[in-house]
Amino acid sequence: MAKRLNNVKKERGEEIYKLLKQDHNEFKAMLKKLEKMGNSGEKEDLFIQFRQELLAHAKAEEQVFYDRLKKAEKTKKLVLEGAEEHAIAEHLVKKLSTIGMDEDRWPSLLKVLRESLEHHIEDEEGDVFPKAKKIFSKDEALMIGQEFSEEKQRRLQGTEYEVDEKEDVYSSEEDTLGFQQ
Numbered sequence: 001m002a003k004r005l006n007n008v009k010k011e012r013g014e015e016i017y018k019l020l021k022q023d024h025n026e027f028k029a030m031l032k033k034l035e036k037m038g039n040s041g042e043k044e045d046l047f048i049q050f051r052q053e054l055l056a057h058a059k060a061e062e063q064v065f066y067d068r069l070k071k072a073e074k075t076k077k078l079v080l081e082g083a084e085e086h087a088i089a090e091h092l093v094k095k096l097s098t099i100g101m102d103e104d105r106w107p108s109l110l111k112v113l114r115e116s117l118e119h120h121i122e123d124e125e126g127d128v129f130p131k132a133k134k135i136f137s138k139d140e141a142l143m144i145g146q147e148f149s150e151e152k153q154r155r156l157q158g159t160e161y162e163v164d165e166k167e168d169v170y171s172s173e174e175d176t177l178g179f180q181q
């Protein structure tokens with residue numbers, strides 16, 4: 001509990017852009033590390049940490065940032081695309097969770113996830129952020145940052161991530177392709 005309060009306190013006062021960018025950098029570093037690591041319990045732990053943080057980040061971002069940007073003409077299309085990219089990343093993460101790390105396709109899938117996230121991050125930082133900065137005042141960006149931190153923490157401390165195939169829009173496709181075990 002003390003750790004959580006410290007984190008929120010430390011992050012208070014940051015604009016949403018900075019908080020999202022910090023997370024992006026962390027995700028890129030984690031993925032690079034995962035790509036280099038040999039299979040081990042340590043690698044599994046890192047992947048679980050990555051998965052929890054990525055999902056909490058994406059959901060909190062959609063809830064407090066995208067939701068507002070959907071209402072603005074200049075950013076509506078961009079955030080709808082962004083949300084689809086989140087769904088793809090979530091699908092890849094779920095797939096990585098269901099196949100064994102020792103399977104040949106695990107590293108290939110991880111690489112696809114990294115490339116897809118790098119593209120998503122480039123679009124957000126290069127296109128969404130500059131447009132959002134024209135829409136939100138500094139105070140609004142700070143408030144959204146605060147809401148983001150709280151929502152992300154709430155999600156990180158909530159129930160353990162579960163693979164729910166019913167929520168996976170791609171699951172029927174997976175069945176057809178024989179990717180399910």
Ligand SMILES: [Fe+2]
Pocket residue numbers: 058061082086120124
């Ligand atoms: Fe995003």
